Amino acid sequence: MKRFALLALCLLLILGMVTPVFASEEGKLLIWADDTRSSVMKELAKEFTAKYKVPVEIQEINFGEIRDQLSVAGPAGNGPDVLIGAHDWLGQLIVNGLIEPVDLGKKEKDFSPVAISAFSWGKELYGVPYAIESIGLVYNKKLVPKAPKTWDELVSIGKKLSNKAQQRWGFVIQQPDPYHTFPVMSAGGAYVFGKNPDGTLNPDDVGLNTPGGVRGLQLFRDLIEAEIMPLGVDYNTMTTLFKEGKTGMVIAGPWVFEDFRQAGVDYGFVPIPTIDGKQPRPFVGVQGFMVSSFSKNKLLAKAFLDEYVITKETMFALFEKGQRPPVYLPALNMVKDNDAKAIYQSASEGIPMPNIPEMNSVWSAWGNAIELVLNGKLTSQKAMDDAVGQIKTAIEKSRKK
Numbered sequence: 001m002k003r004f005a006l007l008a009l010c011l012l013l014i015l016g017m018v019t020p021v022f023a024s025e026e027g028k029l030l031i032w033a034d035d036t037r038s039s040v041m042k043e044l045a046k047e048f049t050a051k052y053k054v055p056v057e058i059q060e061i062n063f064g065e066i067r068d069q070l071s072v073a074g075p076a077g078n079g080p081d082v083l084i085g086a087h088d089w090l091g092q093l094i095v096n097g098l099i100e101p102v103d104l105g106k107k108e109k110d111f112s113p114v115a116i117s118a119f120s121w122g123k124e125l126y127g128v129p130y131a132i133e134s135i136g137l138v139y140n141k142k143l144v145p146k147a148p149k150t151w152d153e154l155v156s157i158g159k160k161l162s163n164k165a166q167q168r169w170g171f172v173i174q175q176p177d178p179y180h181t182f183p184v185m186s187a188g189g190a191y192v193f194g195k196n197p198d199g200t201l202n203p204d205d206v207g208l209n210t211p212g213g214v215r216g217l218q219l220f221r222d223l224i225e226a227e228i229m230p231l232g233v234d235y236n237t238m239t240t241l242f243k244e245g246k247t248g249m250v251i252a253g254p255w256v257f258e259d260f261r262q263a264g265v266d267y268g269f270v271p272i273p274t275i276d277g278k279q280p281r282p283f284v285g286v287q288g289f290m291v292s293s294f295s296k297n298k299l300l301a302k303a304f305l306d307e308y309v310i311t312k313e314t315m316f317a318l319f320e321k322g323q324r325p326p327v328y329l330p331a332l333n334m335v336k337d338n339d340a341k342a343i344y345q346s347a348s349e350g351i352p353m354p355n356i357p358e359m360n361s362v363w364s365a366w367g368n369a370i371e372l373v374l375n376g377k378l379t380s381q382k383a384m385d386d387a388v389g390q391i392k393t394a395i396e397k398s399r400k401k
Contacts, residue, residue: 026296029304032070032080040317041084046310048401060291067092074098074294081295087118087127087286091356094121100291100298101126105309109268112344115327118286118352121199127288127325128305131324134282134347135180135253137273141266143248151184151219151275154249158228158253161248162260169247170228173220174235176371178280183272183280183350184219188212192354192362203395208366216275218380221373222375224264231374242267254323254343267343271349284350286327361394 005113029048033041045056059080061069067089073079075098095097100126108116108125115118115129137154139147143161148154150322158170173180182190200289207213223229233241237254241247243263250256260267272280291301291311308314315331325344326332335341354358369387378386380388 001090007401014064019038026063027054029054029060029082029297029300030080031056031304032061032066032083033058034084034209036058036063036322037084038317039262040314040321043317044314045303046305048308050150052300054297056304065396070098070292071096074292077294077358079294080292081301083290083292085127085276085290086289087129087288088353088355088359090119090121090126093290095125098293099126100293100295102128102291102302102305104128104310107306110329112329112348114284114350114352115286115288115346118284120199120287121355122200127286127290128309129286129288129327130309130323131287132284132327132344132347133254133286133324134243134284134343134350135183135251136269136271136282136342136346138242138252138256138260139244139270140242140247141251141268143245147268147270148249150274151273154273155228156246158223159226162226162228165231167246168322169222169230170243172229172233172241172250174238175231175374176232176367177367179283181217181220181370183251183282184275185213185216186281186351187275187278188214189214190214190350191215192359193356198269201354201356201358204361204392206388206392208362209388214380214384217370217373217384219275220370220381221376222371223382224374224376241372252340260393267348269339269346271346277391279349282346282350283353283354284347285324316319318375358395358398361398362391365390365394 031041038058041058045058048054048056066083066085070079070083076124085340098335104111104125110131115132116125119125119127119129127148137147144157148361154171162168189210191207192272193201193203194207196202220229224231238250239259243260243265272282289305291298295301310328312328312330312334315326315328316334319326319335323340324337325340330342369383372383373380393398
């Protein structure tokens with residue numbers, strides 16, 4: 001295995017597909033971080049070295065490369081002691097034996113429950129979470145002075161704002177996109193995967209075609225038929241419509257805020273309105289620190305996390321760099337930014353993005369089903385029943401590879 005991994009790493013380096021990586025060395029900590037977080041880590045490294053006389057090296061690697069690089073470098077004897085990544089990497093990393101469990105002890109109670117859940121696999125915790133993101137309803141305060149609290153209110157406001165002839169719309173969502181559609185489906189009880197008795201996700205239990213979930217998808221088709229929402233809108237069109245004042249409400253996340261601010265839009269962000277009294281539950285993404293199974297300094301790595309990362313000062317510094325709300329509650333209490341507080345509120349009601357590899361088999365069939373429904377080519381029930389069947393078939397095929 002080690003020989004194969006080393007050959008694979010050499011091939012990728014020759015082809016220029018990955019950043020050259022360093023190896024964990026006994027008595028020296030190596031941390032992989034992207035450029036957003038590396039500056040904070042470098043300051044912590046100086047403090048750790050001053051106290052423990054242990055050198056700490058921070059290697060900058062593109063965030064999107066970290067998981068795949070560890071998969072190759074770790075078994076080859078290279079790679080970091082600590083890496084910063086996303087919770088939905090866990091399935092691949094744990095199944096392949098690439099990361100270690102961590103124990104927060106009494107400090108666990110100081111973290112957001114949904115963040116702890118995101119970095120858990122069964123009864124074990126595999127990372128120190130630090131930031132969270134999710135989506136909600138972004139509204140133009142000039143067009144929508146008071147955000148809707150219920151879906152019926154959203155529809156009522158949307159009707160008043162819409163004028164198809166002038167290409168003005170009350171509400172817009174990028175299509176066909178499961179990530180942004182799921183919260184409304186989840187309000188009716190839809191879920192991607194059920195759970196096993198030990199708390200791990202069960203890929204044989206796919207629940208996207210529950211009656212309430214099917215109705216949630218139909219609500220978007222109803223908006224199109226009522227000429228409140230246009231058909232066939234991608235991300236760029238959605239944001240353009242919002243910036244130009246041609247739509248009053250969109251479902252989006254914190255990645256749109258800077259763009260909207262620069263466009264001079266006075267916007268607000270709130271959780272997606274309730275549906276029949278039930279709160280939509282968006283997918284939640286959590287970022288955190290993980291310890292490599294191949295680390296030669298596991299005790300030092302865990303000491304670094306426990307003493308230098310899990311502090312309100314460090315967690316707040318990471319927030320200032322990445323503008324994602326901290327999940328360490330003492331740091332969250334330091335946040336004054338209203339957008340960040342609203343994101344946290346929406347995320348606290350959410351569901352962690354499934355962190356098992358089988359999630360890769362879900363997106364395509366689900367997206368196709370949404371497109372068929374929005375275009376009026378299939379009923380919501382038929383489309384989602386077909387999608388669930390296709391997802392299960394794809395999962396079964398993936399097991400035979």
